[in-house]
Amino acid sequence: MTPADSRHIPVLGRQAVEMLNPHAGGIYLDATFGAGGYSRAILDIAGTRVIGIDRDRSAIAGGFDLVDKSDGRLTLVEDRFSNLAEVCAGQGVNAVDGAVMDVGVSSMQLDQAERGFSFRLGGPLDMRMGHDGPTAADVIAKASEADLANIIYIFGEERHSRAVARAIVAARKEAPVTTTRALADIVSRVVRSKPGEIHPATRTFQGLRIFVNQELDELHLALAAAERVLKPGGRLVVVSFHSLEDRIVKNFLVERGKAGGGSRHLPELAHAAPSFVILTKRPIVADDAEISANPRARSAKLRAAERTDARAHEAASLPAWPTLDDVMRGG
Template sequence: MNPAGPNQIQRHIPVLGREAIELLSPRDGGIYVDATFGAGGYSRAILDIAGTRVIGIDRDRSAISAGFDLVDQSAGRLTLVEDRFSHLAEICAAQGLSLVDGVVMDVGVSSMQLDQAERGFSFRLGGPLDMRMGHDGPTAADVIAVASEADLANIIYIFGEERYSRPVAKAIVAARKEAPIETTKALADIVSKVVWPKPGEIHPATRTFQALRIFVNAELDELYLALSAAERVLKPGGRLVVVSFHSLEDRIVKNFLVERGKAGGGSRHLPEMNQAAPSFVILTKRPVTAGGDEVTANPRARSAKLRAAERTQAAAHAAAALPAWPVLADVMRGG
């Protein structure tokens, strides 16, 4: 990615951006959280409504820096915070906000990050094997260098849904004995020798790169925590809108909303009085997907799914425990 100047931010239209803003339904005087600021597309659309205020969050310092012009143009209505979106409740509290009118999230890696070779997200661009959305913690190259073969196989299978995860992990371990794996091209070449796609299928390294990116950034844990945080900060009638780009993310969002949207019907085993009241009303019975024109203009839109819900007056549900999948800290210290 080239550094995003003000013109780039003005031009940027998020995938399913029109549908997301329609469902968010910003209004004069409302306060909204753009939990994944990126190039500022959602924030700009919200700020187009007079009297709105936006808290924009991004863990990527370059995205925050590129948004300073939009801050200036907003006349004090946009506040940018460099942080993880899982911290959105604490961020709102620090801004003196206990409740907000809406939260919008565009989950996963941004097109800007994919297009910036030095960030190491894409095997199509030569660069260091980094993949960090922020600028701290271990890189993908660090993980590749120290993770056990079993851990690598688990990471690639769970987060990449790669059925050849064990052969890929074995090939990585064998290759790193010969030389450090430090570039996107080096890793892609290793995977390509093990995974043989059929004509018309995705690049053989796609799932392995996805897995490492998700793992390095703890993306699924972040999403779990961010959804729960949004539930706590949304006022009754406030709306949550989430756009995701692969099945792992969408499954988390769907299950969260289904669980929070359940009506307490009661049963012989769990009386109705013991069931938590629904904290959301689901607005999208089926996920909203991109139309043909948008997919043609932006192929990344093909996999996008949008889900939305409106907060009820019920108390927030207790946050569920995170799934017991591989964790960065454990893998880096040898399990």
């Protein structure tokens, strides 16, 4: 399926757009444009305007046809979704009526062998969603054994991360690890799986991909940015695909949805008023029919909230986990 394929339907796409509740005259952010499924559905509502963001140049190029068909109602911007507030300002938009995000790697990216996301397809060990910065091969070549173990454990949730890191360091002494199959073979020698279980390299590839693209930092920043640009009554809808992402979204909304007030121990402590009303007490998940049609939907969770008229909360510091800059500097 190509980015321009108009039949593309994102996972939980119908539910996401229903929760977004677009209306005529509204301005909406499709913060992870991808194949344009959300944008297309929003534009089906007459009088809507969409600003689509994607860090992947090929996704932006694939959306040009939809731009042409939108009669000026769709604008595409190549950028990270953490910069969505700056993107809106660049379009002369101070506030939006809704923002939707589909977090993580797209099916299109996984299906392109040359992008290096999949261990099932032979290709260069790239994994970059955009077209800049270090590749996964660069990280494999530069990172210390301790950093590799931390990356694979924290972002891939691989319990054999130390063994995998040792195996990678030993292998790179013999020859550079530059292809998806070479890395998958290295991991498969130290991580065993039974028939029916996920491929042994799944978690290592996930960890490297998330790290190379700084995906969890991006998500933290994008959620805080969306809080700043949403109008009162505007809606935030996020679809995530694994526990690390969903936990960040859930914790963000729980924190922003808390009622203010001090405690009997610290009565003078002022709490920020709730900036969101949570619309999904439990995440929305795909039904059996969608999972049958698209197995990737099995792990998808949708959370949504509506912006109040309270001021945006102060953005929290990013978690103290390995950063791409530090690892590539050898810090």
